[in-house]
Amino acid sequence: MFDNMTPNQRLMSAVLLSVIFFVGYTAIFPPKQAEVTEAEAKVKTQVQTKAAAQTTPNTTTQVSQNPSGHEISAQDKIAASESSNILTVTNHDFILKMDTLGRISSMELLQEKFNDKDGNHAQIIPVSGVKPLYVRFLDESLNNEAMQTPYTASTSKIELSETPQKVTLTQKLSSLTVTKEITFYNDGHYDINVNLSQDKRYFIYLGQRPQLTENMMTVHGAMIYTGDDLVTIIEDGEAEGRKNFTDVKLISAFDQYSATIMYGFSNETNIVVERDRDDNPVVYFDALQNMSFNGYIGQKEFKTLKNINPMLTNAIEYGWFTFASKPLFSLLSWLHGIFGNWGWSIIALTILVRIVLYPLTYKGMVSMAKLKEIAPQVKEIQEKYKGDPQRMNAAVIEFYKKKGANPLGGCLPMLLQIPVFFAIYRVLLNAVELQGAEWALWIDDLSRMDPTFILPILMGASMYYQQKLTPTNFTDPMQEKVMKFLPVIFTVFFVTFPSGLVLYWFVNNLFSIAQQFIVNQQIANAKDAQIAAHKSKAKKDD
Structure with a gap:
């Protein structure tokens, strides 16, 4: 399945599979607890x-x-x-x-x-x-x-x-x-x-x-x-x-x-x-x-x-991510001093992190949209030189340069965000302050799973909608089908996660949706302007 994938797709797959493995392994195989009888x-x-x-x-x-x-x-x-x-x-x-x-x-x-x-x-x-x-x-x-x-x-x-x-x-x-x-x-x-x-x-x-x-x-x-x-x-x-x-x-x-x-x-x-x-x-x-x-x-x-x-x-x-988790917890504590509620503090922390990472995520989203736009032409080049991999790779790279597209442009920003995610993950998992901490409505303990499953379902639904908005350039139908099932897989895993962590992920998805919508609209407006300019030029030539 991976033989016909571009470097961009391979890197994306590796990142996503790493996240899936991390979440799946922790949910299915928690650390064993020694049983001591009297x-x-x-x-x-x-x-x-x-x-x-x-x-x-x-x-x-x-x-x-x-x-x-x-x-x-x-x-x-x-x-x-x-x-x-x-x-x-x-x-x-x-x-x-x-x-x-x-x-x-x-x-x-x-x-x-x-x-x-x-x-x-x-x-x-x-x-x-x-x-x-x-x-x-x-x-x-x-x-x-x-x-x-x-x-x-x-x-x-x-x-x-x-x-x-x-x-x-x-x-x-x-x-x-x-x-x-x-x-x-x-x-x-x-x-x-x-x-x-x-x-x-x-x-x-x-x-x-x-x-x-x-x-x-x-x-x-x-x-x-x-x-x-x-x-x-x-x-x-x-x-x-x-x-x-x-x-x-x-x-x-x-x-x-x-x-x-x-x-x-x-x-x-x-x-x-x-x-x-x-x-x-x-x-x-x-x-x-x-x-x-x-x-x-x-x-x-x-x-x-x-x-x-x-x-x-x-x-x-906080494990490997202590260098990032300590300042993030200090920031979370400072926000708690303002809001007096750990749930709203988590939401505020998510907003601040999204603001800091906005340039990276924006650049990645624009790059992904550009790659999707030129994907049909890349596929034509690959078909033309499929018998000569060396010439095919050279032709594809040259085409990317001509169009100003970076095949890693969508993945590198994503990779840079992974340490931030894991740092926040460890903060929310290790903070005893979340024990017995209420947020709102039915969430009365941010350190425990949502007994109603509402928050994980909302998280899964937001992930699905975000996926619908995000441009992709998959050439393998099987890979595309696997990606479509990710929201379901994540929802199942997140059912047992602490509510505070699910809340962070859900709010993060909402901001990703908003940002993706803005990027998509900007790209659509740019295309409309380009078409209008082309029509205007053609009219003048006539």
Whole structure:
């Protein structure tokens, strides 16, 4: 089918097939979610201290030679229960609990917009798996004793307001006392100082990533952000072994909207990333006898993270298009400050992007119209020299030059717009601010699919009408038929997409229709003027 296509058509087909593959793959094959049963959570394993003994600070990033999975103690895999909790921290947005092992065992979000599909409050800390602030000693006997000795808390309950609250957790071992002084803040972050009565080698864990939302092309796993502004992401299922990092500004275990973050390390702190049996990343660090750092558990809301520490906004990742997505989100936030509604802000963002891209899209549309106009003559040339491909290509290129047409003129502007589309796609997909955000009429949550399917259908209809207005120069009937089915294919895929993303695409289509209509009218007016001028000249000659 592609043998008889012009370079322009091949490039267009490649772009369109890439978009179709991207959308189709993300809708049909979302990232797999690890299923953890309660029985599996209680499986007993042993701590691998030999592998940890090989970890040394201030080393370069490396892959461990030990291929075995990173094992966590049986106690750490046991689901947290009310009887094991020694501290409850509450405010109007969340309930945080710490257990007898000195770990953050649970954090429940109380806001309704974060509820799951069954109406249950969101739980950021997974029921099983390694928990934040879990301490593991290098000495095996000391570690076993620590697993059997509960912490005590200076208070069992804290109610947060605007004033931070401090609590002291203490674990008294036979030869060592561990003290954790933690100051909790109303926005979900905390300051912590860990002190040992003797200098023993030990490690503090970041904790397993949240498992609240796993949608389409979003990334889940661990992030290491270093002082050279380098972001290293190890996705679930792709951890290859032990890697060491220094000069680390923050570490994060994250899903689409939420994260467990630790930051405030010294440049010499050795951050270690290992893999578990499912090749998921496990993050911890070498701790000192007296160790101070900071943490945050909650949603990756830009304003919250910025108010805590502007550096924390780097925990919001947008993948390959971060360079474009970050400024686009800043623009979207600025628009929200004006409109006070995320839906209208998305529409305003679409308008601004269309204005900026107008010269490119206009040039592409004019080029496509010109190519359609001369397509019959190009076909005649191709038929004339079909037995000699070299002469045919030369004749076609010469004809394009004569007519001032560029076979890539319609595709290059389209290619330049693709990074913008994907950047906006990632912004609207990763912005937790859209959760529970209403737009108008029936759209009451821009982060979820339209339950009425009205918006995807309108998007598909607008795409169909845009296609009818857009000039084409297909020479292959099969290719033309495939293109006609694109609106239907996109509609089916977009049914499950977040309403905010579908809204952007729909509004973008409307502006494309308006722009195409203007271009078509201008071309028609130019033709009419040309015909009128020709008639006038012929009349004068007569």
